[in-house]
Amino acid sequence: MTPELAARIVADSRDRVAWVRARSRGITATDVATLSSAASIQRAATAKLGGGARFSGNAYTDHGRRREPEIASWMAATHGIVSSSALFHAEVEKRHLATPDGIKQEADGRVILAEIKTTNKPFRSVPRNYLRQIWWQQHVLGAERTLFVWEEHDNFVPLHDEPQCQWIDRDDTEIAKLVGLATNLIDELYSRTTGNVVPARPSREQYRALALAD
Numbered sequence: 110m111t112p113e114l115a116a117r118i119v120a121d122s123r124d125r126v127a128w129v130r131a132r133s134r135g136i137t138a139t140d141v142a143t144l145s146s147a148a149s150i151q152r153a154a155t156a157k158l159g160g161g162a163r164f165s166g167n168a169y170t171d172h173g174r175r176r177e178p179e180i181a182s183w184m185a186a187t188h189g190i191v192s193s194s195a196l197f198h199a200e201v202e203k204r205h206l207a208t209p210d211g212i213k214q215e216a217d218g219r220v221i222l223a224e225i226k227t228t229n230k231p232f233r234s235v236p237r238n239y240l241r242q243i244w245w246q247q248h249v250l251g252a253e254r255t256l257f258v259w260e261e262h263d264n265f266v267p268l269h270d271e272p273q274c275q276w277i278d279r280d281d282t283e284i285a286k287l288v289g290l291a292t293n294l295i296d297e298l299y300s301r302t303t304g305n306v307v308p309a310r311p312s313r314e315q316y317r318a319l320a321l322a323d
Contacts, residue, residue: 122195132208135205135206136291136295153294157294176262176267184256189213196208206249221254222250223258226257226258235257248287248288257276258273259274
């Protein structure tokens with residue numbers, strides 16, 4: 110990892126308190142995964158400000174946490190992508206955040222990411238909410254593509270000897286849509302936290318850093 114990329118690390122999920130705190134100050138891949146309409150922006154803002162139901166996990170997420178190190182080891186051995194727990198900010202907009210499950214930087218500087226999932230249902234295609242997460246991570250890290258890795262299980266017993274995987278190429282059109290939705294979410298958070306009308310577009314940078322202030 111180049112020093113420039115390493116300098117964009119905000120927190121590490123191994124320090125969960127600091128990681129959760131840092132994520133609360135920006136727009137993450139998890140936030141963006143839910144954004145698809147004006148109504149979804151309202152729901153995301155409510156959840157972001159602590160007014161929504163908080164999901165603390167269940168048997169399926171617990172299984173995913175247990176299996177992720179094993180899947181990550183397979184990923185490193187077969188594709189050379191190393192497991193990562195770092196939270197990064199985007200190069201320009203520091204409130205755009207992402208914690209990819211894996212990262213590899215080529216000798217020429219190109220960034221490749223990985224996203225790991227476990228599922229009890231076969232995927233006919235990559236679910237749209239997962240694609241939003243992947244595109245957002247590509248936006249934040251400047252990545253060209255992502256290895257989507259998933260392991261199917263039945264009653265928490267893996268069904269195959271190895272995980273399945275698929276490459277997801279960067280899609281700048283979809284990323285632009287997500288950035289627009291994220292900007293609308295920042296606007297909504299700004300309005301709710303300050304009680305002020307969102308400034309006109311030319312002066313957006315004057316308030317952007319305050320949108321998710323402590």
